[in-house]
Amino acid sequence: MTLPNHLLGTLHSLFGESGCSTREAERLAYAYDNSRRNALPDAVVFAREHTQIEALIRACREHRVPMIARGRGTNTTGATVPVEGGVVVSFERMNRILRIDPDNRLAVVEPGVLNGDLQRALAPHGFFWPPDPTSSPWCSIGGNLACNSAGPRTVKYGSPRENTLGLHAVAGTGQSFRCGTYTSKGATGYDLTRLLIGSEGTLALITEATLKLTPKPSGLRTLRATYRDVSSAAHAVARIMAQPVTPCALEFIDDVALKLARDHGGDDVPLAGAMLMIEVDGEPATLPSAVEAVSRAARGEGLETLHVAQTAEETQALWSARKALSPAQRTISPNKINEDVVVPVSRLPELVNGIGELSRKHNVLIVTFGHAGNGNLHVNLLPRDDAERQRAHACLADVFALVIALQGTLSGEHGIGMVKRSFMPLALEAGTLDLMRSVKHAFDPDGILNPGKLLP
Amino acid sequence: MTLPNHLLGTLHSLFGESGCSTREAERLAYAYDNSRRNALPDAVVFAREHTQIEALIRACREHRVPMIARGRGTNTTGATVPVEGGVVVSFERMNRILRIDPDNRLAVVEPGVLNGDLQRALAPHGFFWPPDPTSSPWCSIGGNLACNSAGPRTVKYGSPRENTLGLHAVAGTGQSFRCGTYTSKGATGYDLTRLLIGSEGTLALITEATLKLTPKPSGLRTLRATYRDVSSAAHAVARIMAQPVTPCALEFIDDVALKLARDHGGDDVPLAGAMLMIEVDGEPATLPSAVEAVSRAARGEGLETLHVAQTAEETQALWSARKALSPAQRTISPNKINEDVVVPVSRLPELVNGIGELSRKHNVLIVTFGHAGNGNLHVNLLPRDDAERQRAHACLADVFALVIALQGTLSGEHGIGMVKRSFMPLALEAGTLDLMRSVKHAFDPDGILNPGKLLP
Structure with a gap:
């Protein structure tokens, strides 16, 4: 695929010279993840703001060009490999901890914040965020949310689905939305927060997360x-x-x-x-x-x-x-x-x-x-x-x-990505997969978000 | 609304004489809930099996007749009031505890099990299910799941969304599906389990739930x-x-x-x-x-x-x-x-x-x-x-x-039902509500499940 000139122009004007690249060296660097699979994207952009993501999705949707959200590529399933080309959206520069609010046991972060950096910032307040993948020093919160990545502490403290209160995101339609709450409890409408967590960037791109914090036992x-x-x-x-x-x-x-x-x-x-x-x-x-x-x-x-x-x-x-x-x-x-x-x-x-x-x-x-x-x-x-x-x-x-x-399932914390897609019918009934496809269609009717992943 | 004769025949053949009623006394008894709002349904059925629910939804869908799932009507928001008539589906007779599995810290129940009955059954095993509404002696697990009902213990142990592992359900399309896992961790596809919890019977009817248990502190x-x-x-x-x-x-x-x-x-x-x-x-x-x-x-x-x-x-x-x-x-x-x-x-x-x-x-x-x-x-x-x-x-x-x-939200544990619907645009952005409507459409394209609730 070669990107249409009009879209390339939009990428440049949205992200500027330093935030957008079609050079081969850069495309190669964003072609793979820790699965060691790879496929070349047509462009890489480095997001810094929610509004860029919204404009990007609208532009890509117009041209039916795939977009692949990427944290730090530590996943092992090929979930961030751009198998159909398109634009890799790296969140590595959108990495501010926007707020630590110990009184309400929460933190608000951009998706590119590294898990380990967040833990270090929380420590002086006496809190931690429970998900702790082995890759925590160099994996991003956005990636943790996309894959519902967990770790050893999950046995007591839960996975990202149990430790996230709310999200700001943009759906594959280009529609921005906030879901969840800034409170530790909520029963106001459908739980879109948990639906996005573990959806591997196939429903929406997350631009901000409100995380539930846990007091660090001494x-x-x-x-x-x-x-x-x-x-x-x-x-x-x-x-x-x-x-x-x-x-x-x-x-x-x-x-x-x-x-x-x-x-x-x-x-x-x-x-x-x-x-x-x-x-x-x-x-x-x-x-x-x-x-x-x-x-x-x-x-x-x-x-x-x-x-x-x-x-x-x-x-x-x-x-x-x-x-x-x-x-x-x-x-x-x-x-x-x-x-x-x-x-x-x-x-x-x-x-x-x-x-x-x-x-x-x-x-x-x-x-x-x-x-x-x-x-x-x-x-x-x-x-x-x-x-x-x-x-x-x-x-x-x-x-x-x-x-x-043995009544188990395919993945506890890595997700499905490319490598386990074909096994999904073993784990899930046809009716369940059909509903997941309907949900996908509701969020991303043109199938531009991370195509070729998760659903068989 | 008067139910079509063909549908009435189907109800009788599915639920039998004792499991189906169109008598006014019975319809009156299922017209209201603890909100004190009321509206007469056209029929009441008493489900006992998943297959009945699947056949019922297919029949009602064919005739575009509303269906309202009902546990014990203890909710305070009008969520179980049949505002557009149709069929009230009472789960009060579908109330078996199917399995208590302390080794895996879970229990499998039908939706009509009362919260208090479950707690009593779990006590000898040293476990409890954390959600504890004030109405626990006479409210059902199905109702707790539908409304994400919580209680005082939520501050430490979480709401139904944090304490449910998997569901068996039938969507408004008539499609049966299982979602979630029989394990304490999972990253296999979209989280439909949490999406159904708190959806107030507007997406699917839950026929079985796998609940996460917590050891009861001594x-x-x-x-x-x-x-x-x-x-x-x-x-x-x-x-x-x-x-x-x-x-x-x-x-x-x-x-x-x-x-x-x-x-x-x-x-x-x-x-x-x-x-x-x-x-x-x-x-x-x-x-x-x-x-x-x-x-x-x-x-x-x-x-x-x-x-x-x-x-x-x-x-x-x-x-x-x-x-x-x-x-x-x-x-x-x-x-x-x-x-x-x-x-x-x-x-x-x-x-x-x-x-x-x-x-x-x-x-x-x-x-x-x-x-x-x-x-x-x-x-x-x-x-x-x-x-x-x-x-x-x-x-x-x-x-x-x-x-x-104050950055809060409309409901922490009662849900929205009829009474808070009109306030939803105050709490949620138009984009969020649009996505919720798309999700509703994916599960229930004809709008037959609990119309007039939750979404404005």
């Missing part, structure tokens, strides 16, 4: 439990989640992942059949009873060791295995297939055992770890060559079928 | 603080919400309400300028520090007394004023106008002072009390005769204008 304790095998650890997760003290992190690491982390320089990583990292938070006076409650639940068939960190250094050491995992995987497979399936917590033992079987059946290395308290595991397939890559894709289809059979 | 402490004036109490609310220990109830009662409660037999009700009821919950070991934290915040300019209940009887006594309020109001005005406006917590002092001024300006008795921790106050206008009723309606418009000026 105390935190970290526990590490190792188990004879994955099944024992998975059963312990279910026991921990069935008792009243909800941990603020409950991470699972399987034997394959442990071995990998240890082999790649993780001297502190224990050898075990599986490991759980458990964190509890709260006011300091409440921590001993919380540690006792989760320890009681962590004990049981197959437990081998249970450590409670006594110092900050020890806490760092306990987390070493989890931290060593990402670089370790990269050394094995530059083309890892990175999934984030989710099942009911009670079905975790079946999931981890089933994945072990699929790994053997397809002869593909799989490491499994992640947010077990939500039943949300990162199932990473690590093919080392083309033959393995082919087997991995066959294996992946079996993984999804297993997850659906 | 300890609870109740505090009562009295203040010199409403402004001091409102400032204390803001201080309590700005510190890290979130109370599980933070109720405000103004001087007018206190006097009313005391005059009508509330011997335990203190005389004061305003009162706060504060509850904290958690494991017993955590309670002393929680009580200390909220007490510290409750103290300050204008505090007169601060009591912590030591026994269950004392807790009951502390709540006596709040409990005496509803009957007391009824003795003054059978036609009370019952609002549930919400403002940012920091604006509560301006709201309560402003309401005092409006009460004087319009010469209408107003009592103000409610869920102050969310900034959600019940502003009840109590006209005693026709002249006062007219003045009350003028006053109400001023109340809404004040609330919007």
